[in-house]
Amino acid sequence: MHSETVAGLIAGLRGRKYSAVELARALLERIQRSQPGLNAFISIEAETALAAAAEADRQLASGNAPPLAGVPIAHKDIFCATGSRTTCGSKMLANFIAPYDATVVARLRADGAVVLGKTNMDEFAMGSSNETSHFGPVRNPWDPARVPGGSSGGSAAAVAARLVPAATATDTGGSIRQPAALCGITGIKPTYGRVSRYGIVAFASSLDQAGVVARTAEDAAILLRSMAGFDERDSTSVDAEVPDYVAGLDRPLTGLRIGLLKEFFDKGLDPAVEACIRAGLEELRAQGATLREVSLPNLPLSVPTYYVVAPAECSSNLARFDGVRFGYRCDKPRDLKDLYERSRGEGFGAEVKRRIMTGTYVLSAGYYDAYYLKAQRVRQLIAADFARAFGEVDVLVSPTTPTPAFGIGAKMNDPVTMYLNDIYTIGANLAGLPAISVPCGFVEGLPVGMQIVGGHFTEQRILNVAHRYQRATDWHTRAPEAYR
């Protein structure tokens, strides 16, 4: 059961090959067993999961079950779910019990999904390695000495290790696609505004978007169909029709125009990673796509742009953690100032404090124009580069990451080296574009991801390209030896 896809489980549950309760029990047992080695979960919610599975079994027996009835999933611990601990990977929220549901959580529950637990993540989704979590690092199922990527490292590791077939995730600068690539699974970040952010702990509001990690593009399409759509409770939610992502998956690629980002193939790319991407492109070409090089001259500035915009928004969003209304409070505050400063100083981890301070600096008097406004102008240039490219091609293909998974501890002493790891993924966030990462090979036993970026609201197209690619290749079916 554990190696089945979401599509396979839906068929198995409906065909009564196993019950939702049997399935939930089997996976909960796998999760428990994996915890000492992987640490992919912050909370395991066995009791509520089994109750939801029993309800799914009743619905399945009645013949009137919602589309995901009995499908086990996990939520990144950034999504609020009523009565469930929602820590965001932080000491600050270690005891926070969500008083309401995120829209994504409510929609997936209404469609019958069974939530087995909440996955580990970089603190407040700030990190590319899952090492900043207050609850300890997650390990990569392919090699426990390496990181799973971040910030959705727990979700990605859980899916790669066959603990759940799919999990929710969020992506501000690559936090869905980068861990998906490093763990050898599929991850999609939809267009900004496509999926409601109501009930998701905010990091950088002009960049954050929720999505899904799964083993196949088809499974990602099935989940996204339930998650996406307008929500009046998120003021950035876009009121546009959601196409049937599953229905469009098989469309042939004949005539698809693929752009190769010149700037990304130029320098700094591991030659072994490049060979995997080139082989992936050959496969797409064999299916009828045409390739051409396109240039986005401002794209190399996406990392510095992001590391002004994201920390600036983070410093504003995280101002709400004041030790008064919710979250951690320091012991015996002397006065109100001491309460604020020590609650925040003790409640936030090192990387979160670094981002808050960077953001505070770039927004402070005398630096606002030089850094923040400047970055917003460069962001406009980057977005214009993408818009121009999508006048010539349908999708852009690149590596998802410059290298396969790096070692735990390898980049923790130099934040700039860590930030540069996001070089290929950040552009899609700055321009609000949908993007997917699919497994496309291995380098020294570690998975490599290929990124497909589309124009605004073309999730259907990039899922289609990913699905056609996966029909012709088997990289996405490979499982780490210890978790087969």
Add this chain to the structure above:
Amino acid sequence: MSLSRRDIDDIAHLARLALTEAEIPVYLDSLSRIIGLVGELDRAPTAGVEPMSHPLAGLKQRLRADEVTDTDRHELYQRNAPQVMAGLYLVPKVIE
């Protein structure tokens, strides 16, 4: 660009973050490096370019009518508060 100890103290104060003595040199070093990284933006010609605050061009921030849409659930919300008494959040004395 290199920041000074004074800069770190100022930033930490503005951000309401108490730092330990041991943290200060760490942030002095890493924030200086980050400011160096973002300094690359200087070379981008941006004269006449509008700052971009929303990634979907042309989409305006939606506003809703100023109406009450929720019920009073302060008891539920206050269950997450560190210290509450009689429906009020407690903080150290502010006015002597």
